[in-house]
Amino acid sequence: MSNFSAIDLRRAFGCFPTGVTVVTTRTGDGRRVGFTANSFTSVSMSPPLVLVCLDQRASVHESFANAPGFVVNILAGDQKETAVRFASKVADRFEGVACDDSGAGLPILRGNAAFFECVLDQAIPAGDHTILIGQVVGMDDTDAPALGYHGGSFNQLARPERADKNVAASDQPLVKA
Numbered sequence: 001m002s003n004f005s006a007i008d009l010r011r012a013f014g015c016f017p018t019g020v021t022v023v024t025t026r027t028g029d030g031r032r033v034g035f036t037a038n039s040f041t042s043v044s045m046s047p048p049l050v051l052v053c054l055d056q057r058a059s060v061h062e063s064f065a066n067a068p069g070f071v072v073n074i075l076a077g078d079q080k081e082t083a084v085r086f087a088s089k090v091a092d093r094f095e096g097v098a099c100d101d102s103g104a105g106l107p108i109l110r111g112n113a114a115f116f117e118c119v120l121d122q123a124i125p126a127g128d129h130t131i132l133i134g135q136v137v138g139m140d141d142t143d144a145p146a147l148g149y150h151g152g153s154f155n156q157l158a159r160p161e162r163a164d165k166n167v168a169a170s171d172q173p174l175v176k177a
């Protein structure tokens with residue numbers, strides 16, 4: 001028993017500001033599929049792991065649960081329309097969206113702030129969602145400001161001077177697409 005409703009819970013979750021991603025993959029018969037997600041989290045440096053939580057009721061759930069990998073596209077501040085599109089019921093979410101294919105044929109959205117190409121490491125059922133844990137096998141990043149999401153609204157996050165640009169060169173390169 002709880003003393004809060006699903007609406008209360010959603011509102012409280014929305015107090016945590018996040019970035020916005022579009023997670024993409026390709027089905028066994030070659031169709032591109034994707035969904036907007038703000039549940040993205042970095043998990044581990046070695047091995048490099050990330051996660052995203054996917055609703056088990058989503059139309060794309062089976063496609064992602066059965067795919068060997070996926071791409072997490074971190075949306076740039078000017079990609080709000082893309083975020084809305086990939087959360088909508090349009091027949092083809094990729095129509096009119098500029099994409100490139102990774103070496104493995106997974107869709108990478110052009111103009112993103114960064115992306116992580118992943119091999120599916122684990123798909124863990126958790127309540128009404130599935131936690132997709134991916135091992136990063138390729139990535140790239142830019143200085144573009146990121147799209148933010150807070151309290152149910154999108155916003156463009158200001159890009160401060162990078163605090164991480166002088167990270168010691170002793171860091172071993174992990175992977176780069």
Ligand SMILES: Cc1cc2nc3c(=O)[nH]c(=O)nc-3n(C[C@H](O)[C@H](O)[C@H](O)COP(=O)(O)O)c2cc1C
Binds near residue numbers: 040054055
């Ligand atoms: C900002 C934002 C963040 C979202 N984050 C998630 C998420 O992390 N996981 C998820 O399963 N759905 C998330 N959604 C919802 C899905 O994008 C969308 O509802 C889903 O793709 C539609 O399901 P359908 O394919 O069954 O139509 C989010 C939607 C928005 C607008």
